[in-house]
Amino acid sequence: MGMTDAQLRALLLDCLVLWEVPGQVTVRSADIAIECGAGTFLVTRADPAMRPVRWxxxxxxxxxxxRPPRPVPSVVALLSALRNAMGGAGGDRLRIGG
Incomplete structure (x- = not known):
């Protein structure tokens, strides 16, 4: 089974905090709206027949x-694209060496 709208909403809310992007996430009948300082971003599910596109x-x-929405093949790709588009913080990365 895939991710429910409620699970995706919770994940997006957590991501907004991690990305340091104040905003709200609303599940609507046809999509999920993410409202933040950069504007409103929309997420929709792809029809299963469109695999490998999922979102x-x-x-x-x-x-x-x-312009039409952009397709992405996974929730990881979706989150990465949204973070970049919103200008969210990337988080600390482990660096080894000098």
Whole structure:
């Protein structure tokens, strides 16, 4: 079984905190809206027949330009794309050596 809307909402809320992006996440009938200082981002599920695409995300810039949402193959790719689009913090990385 895949991720439920409630699980995705909770994951997105946790990510916003980690990325240091104040915002709200709302599950709606057709999508999930993430509202933050950069605008409203939308996440929708891809039809199962579209595999390997699993999600689509829309940024405020793409929406304003009339461009379609971007497809992503996994929740990891979705979160990475959203973090980058929102300008979220990347977190500390372990560095070995000098």
């Amino acid at each position: 689509f995300y829309q940024t405020p810039e793409r929406m304003a330009a009339g």
